[in-house]
Amino acid sequence: MASNILGILFDGLAYGSLLFLIGVGLSITMGLMNFINLAHGTFAMAGGYISASLSQKSGMPFLATLPVAFVGAGLFGLVAERLLFRRLYKAPHLDQVLFTFGFVLSSIAAAHYFFGAGQQMGVMPSFLQGQIRVYGIDLGRYRLLLIAFVGLITLALHLILSKTRFGAQVRAAVDNQDAAAGLGINVGLIFSLCFALGTGLAGLGGALGIEVLGLDPGFPLKYMVYFLLVVVVGGAGTIRGPLIAAMILGVFDVAGKYYVPQAGAFIIYVLMIVLLLAFPTGLGGKRA
Amino acid sequence: MIRRQFLLSATAALVIAFPAFAADTVKVGLVLPMSGPFSQYGQQMQNGIKLFMKEHGDVVAGKKIELIVKDDGGIAPDRARRAVQDLIVRDKVDVLVGFTFTASALAAAPLAKEADKAMIVLNATSSGITAANPYMIRIGQTLPQITEPAGRYAGAQGYKTIYTVVADITAGHDAEAAFTRGLKAAGGEVAGTLRVPAQNPDFAPFVQRIKDGKPDAVFTWLPPGEATINFIKEFNQRGLSAENIVMLGTGDLTDELTIEQTGEAGIGVVTTGHYSMAHKSPKNQAFIKAYLAEFPNHKWPNFMSVSAYDGMAALYRGLEKTGGNASGPALVEALKGEKFESPRGPIEIDAKTRDIVQTVYVRKVERVDGTLANVEFQEFPASRDSASQ
Amino acid sequence: MSPRSSAIERLASPRPRPVEVLAWLLPALAFFLVPDNLALGVSIMTYAVAVLALDLVLGYAGIVSLGHAAFFGVGAYTAGLLAVQGWKEPLTGMLLAGAVSLALGFLASFLVVRGKDLTRLMVTLGIGLVVYELANRLSSVTGGMDGLSGFEIGPIFGVFSFDLYGRTAWWYVYGVLILVFVLLRLVVSSPFGLSLRAIREGVSRMPALGASVDHRLRTAFTLSAGVTGIAGGLLAQTTQFVGIDSLSVGRSADFLVMLVLGGTGRLYGALIGTTVFMIAHDYLADMNPVYWEFWMGLLLMAVVLFARGGVVGAGRRLLQTVKTKFARAAP
Known part of the structure; x- marks a missing residue:
């Protein structure tokens, strides 16, 4: 029984990790930069297609495709930001909604055109398949990988944002653009790099998620609710908030579906409403 | 009230059915999910239809078959219904073919019934939907x-x-x-x-x-x-x-x-x-060979392609029997109890329910x-x- | 009088200007000019009712709702279920649809007033998802994914039956749209409507003036939900079908996109946005059934880049530029 509960807890944390991985990039583009970015899924999808194409067509190992997916989606994000999104930073939020929604629609059709309408194939190496038994608990290897990546990304982001010069510049630019510019910080460049970081993380999440979420042209719309869920419940603009939110949502959703399967579909939505009402600025939100 | 409705629909049938006799074409309205999450199904079905027409020509019983494709975007019954209304009113089609989902077929049924149009349902799988329109035939499957x-x-x-x-x-x-x-x-x-x-x-x-x-x-x-x-x-x-x-x-x-x-x-x-690509029959092997030759980028024809292929086969058979009369009552009467060989095996249209009978x-x-x-x-x-x- | 205050006065006036009356004759004209496109017209006007309602909460009260399909769908199911039970009279059916959605909107409004934009967006989204799931669960009543079908709607005023071509549906929906527009126009130009706008502009100052912010926002949300329910009722009655997609997030997003496309806070933006969106959708999907979304996306992006504030906003600015140019040219 105890091992049962621990097993469920592990699966919940792994699911939470997945939610975090696909959503954390949005916490940067939307939370930090205050840009309502519904196009997050498009960049996640781009990372997914990069990973799937590389492993299927040129036989690259799955793990080796991940950095490529990160860089590729980040570059795509950078180009899109320089050409399009930067024009909208000062636009009303609703204009950002309309624009990024249009971007999503176009990207769906474009993905359909280039990659076909079908589901892509995730190619998992054999050492990531199946489960290993630790103290009587069966742990999925792929799920362990997801959890490991969450640790890695959280640590890396924390270091980048709080310990580096770039991080200090980002925080300055986010807090007060004019003052930061006055201090000689190239705010435009900082924002571009931030956007590239956020979209790169989206691409990484998309690639890591293929195994469970699948990948087809409808991806950006299908999972839009989940991206937003993690970031808004967690509190936009932090890394800690979405992490806590993703883990709570993941554990409750998995445990709920296991113990009360009849309520399966409702758990995550009801939990979301309750958490939002209890913490209107998000779990990790400091800004009112 | 009943009599008035009968008269109305009778005159509507006359008005609408008449051009079908006069013209040399039979217009077929296709309602398929060409975009959205189920666009693969629409593509499969369109391929099946194209393949059948390539093999059997676009003229049957002296009538040229003309296709008009409408996208219903997946499970979106109100779009399917509007597509059907446009097809009937604006494009003046004679037959409706397609309908991947039950909701779309049921939303379109009252319109097709009122206009006396035959509906050849290629997939919508819920039980008993053919009762919604006396001119509906289901060629795909039921769940x-x-x-x-x-x-x-x-x-x-x-x-x-x-x-x-x-x-x-x-x-x-x-x-x-x-x-x-x-x-x-x-x-x-x-x-x-x-x-x-x-x-x-x-x-x-x-x-x-x-x-x-x-x-x-x-x-x-x-x-x-x-x-x-x-x-x-x-x-x-x-x-x-x-x-x-x-x-x-x-x-x-x-x-x-x-x-x-x-x-x-x-x-x-x-x-x-009801269908596997690995079904062992000469008909299926010929079908797969022709399909792969025609659509080299779609390597996996599935039950959607086959039901679309069979839907066209049924339409051609019906038109041959009626001498080119594509009105709902005539077509359906001709197709009741029709049996023929499909790539999936022998199939039959039940004379009473107009539903598909097949080997599972x-x-x-x-x-x-x-x-x-x-x-x-x-x-x-x-x-x-x-x-x- | 400064141009700004005169503009506010004009906006706030419920009285129609002559040009508006002419504009409202356009749909009637379209009935005779494009008799083959009535189906599209009925759809546009039905959705326009819902988008107008959304403009009340978003454009005037400043609440971003991504859950309005819940009220739309509940209205549709109400009208559909009434007809299934034998209540075939359309006008009362439509009003009851609005009433049920109004009640649901009242309950939901307590959850919505908390938080800021994103929180509200997600809470309304959550409400929509829960209602969708409930309708899915109650499939023995709602028909679930197969939809609610097999009902008939009686003639309007006991005389005009719904027909294949959508002629009756056209006049019916046209009439309701005009009534809803007039109602909302009266609401937004009333002291209540003005106070909503004041809340949107600067919430913090309103309580100081002795106005209950939450109460007003809740009232606006409830009213909007009711009107959205009427739109749902119209959809059920004119199509004799209710699909569960009428409750979906996608439908909510469509409403939002149509409204922002036209321009918020103007009522006319809702009408124009819905018309442009639906016609573009139909035209593009007929032209390219597979990849039409690409062009639709481009259209939306282009509007944001080149026509800030939606179609109506851009039009107004254009008019303003032309006017100032003329003023300069003629000293």
Whole structure:
């Protein structure tokens, strides 16, 4: 029984990790930069297609495709930001909604055109398949990988944002653009790099998620609710908030579906409403 | 009131049907999901139709067949309905073909009925929908029709405990009921049922529940796509296949469109369905060869292509019988009880219900010559829509 | 009088200007000019009712709702279920649809007033998802994914039956749209409507003026839900079908996109946005059934880049530029 509960807890944390991985990039583009970015899924999808194409067509190992997916989606994000999104930073939020929604629609059709309408194939190496038994608990290897990546990304982001010069510049630019510019910080460049970081993380999440979420042209719309869920419940603009939110949502959703399967579909939505009402600025939100 | 309505529809029939006799063309309105999450189905169907017309020409009984394609975007009944209204009123089509989902077919039925248009339904699978329009013919499948044999098959295998896992939507409920019915008829009983949300990214908790219950077999119906792929993979990853728990399902579970993506994890899954690419018949082999030659980028023709191919075959047969009269009453009268050979095997249009009668095959996923295939090993001939009888 | 205050006065006036009356004759004209496109016209006007309602909460009260399909769908199911039970009279059916959605909107409004934009967006989204799932669960009543079908709607005023071509539906929906517009126009130009706008502009100052912010926002949300329910009722009655997609997030997003496309806070933006969106959708989907979404996406992006504030906003600015140019040219 105890091992049962621990097993469920592990699966919940792994699911939470997945939610975090696909959503954390949005916490940067939307939370930090205050840009309502519904196009997050498009960049996640781009990372997914990069990973799937590389492993299927040129036989690259799955793990080796991940950095490529990160860089590729980040570059795509950078180009899109320089050409399009930067024009909208000062636009009303609703204009950002309309624009990024249009971007999503176009990207769906474009993905359909280039990659076909079908589901892509995730190619998992054999050492990531199946489960290993630790103290009587069966742990999925792929799920362990997801959890490991969450640790890695959280640590890396924390270091980048709080310990580096770039991080200090980002925080300055986010807090007060004019003052930061006055201090000689190239705010435009900082924002571009931030956007590239956020979209790169989206691409990484998309690639890591293929195994469970699948990948087809409808991806950006299908999972839009989940991206937003993690970031808004967690509190936009932090890394800690979405992490806590993703883990709570993941554990409750998995445990709920296991113990009360009849309520399966409702758990995550009801939990979301309750958490939002209890913490209107998000779990990790400091800004009112 | 009834008389007035009768008069009205009679005059409407005259007005609308007349040009069909006069013109040299038969306009066919296709309502298919060409965009959105189910666009692959629309593509498959369009391919099937194109292939049939390439093989049999675009002239039948002296009439040229003209196609007009409308996108219904998936499960969007109000769009399907508006498409049908436009096709009838604006484009003046004679016949309606398509309808992937029950909701679309049912939303369009009253219009087609009022305008006396035949509807050739290629897929919409809920039980008994042909009752919604006296000129509706279903050529694809019905979910109970292909599901009940799974229950009968399971009952004959002597499994002690059987679970069902279905998506918590109408189709899932129908599949659960049909499987249970078939199982009972074969003397078995369902030990546990599980209904999962249709939008469900992670199957871990549900698969773990099954694992803890240790059944001998699990029957599954999920919406085809990432759900079926993910479920089979999770089943395999969690070691349920290794514990010899048999996975049963309907053809959707191991559909040709997802069989490759599911990969090795799918090997050994037993499903009941009406079409497999691996169906051994000269007709099917010719069909596949022609399909792959015509559409080299679509390597996996599935039941959607075949039902579209058969839908056109039915239309051509009907028009030949009526001498080119494409009005709903004439076409349907001509097609009642029609039997012909399809790539899936022998099929028949029931004279009374206008519903499809066909062989349902029990298949197992195996690797044949390097590719995954649904290999047929048992037949349930002349299966009908069991739920509506 | 400064141009700004005169603009506010004009906006706030419920009295129609002559040009508006002419504009409202356009749909009637379209009935005779494009008799083959009535189906599209009925759809546009039905959705326009819902988008107008959304403009009340978003454009005037400043609440971003991504859950309005819940009220739309509940209205549709109410009208559909009434007809299934034999209540075939359309006008009362439509009003009851609005009443049920109004009640649901009242309950939901307590959850919505908390938090800021994103929180509200997600809470309304959550409400929509829960209602969708409930309708899915109650498939024995709602028909679930297969939809609610097989009902008939009686003739309007006991005289005008719904027909294949959508002629009756056209006049019916046209009439309701005009009534809803007039109602909302009266609401937004009332002291209540003005106070909503004041809340949107600067919430913090309103309580100081002795106005209950939450109460007003809740009232606006409830009213909007009711009107959205009427739109749902119209959809059910004119199509004799209710699909569960009428409750979906996608439908909510469509409403939002149509409104922002036209321009918020103007009522006319809702009408123009709906018309442009639906016609573009139909035209593009007929032209390219597979990849039409690409062009639709481009259209939306282009509007944001080149026509800030939606179609109506851009039009107004254009008019303003032309006016100032003329003023300069003629000293």
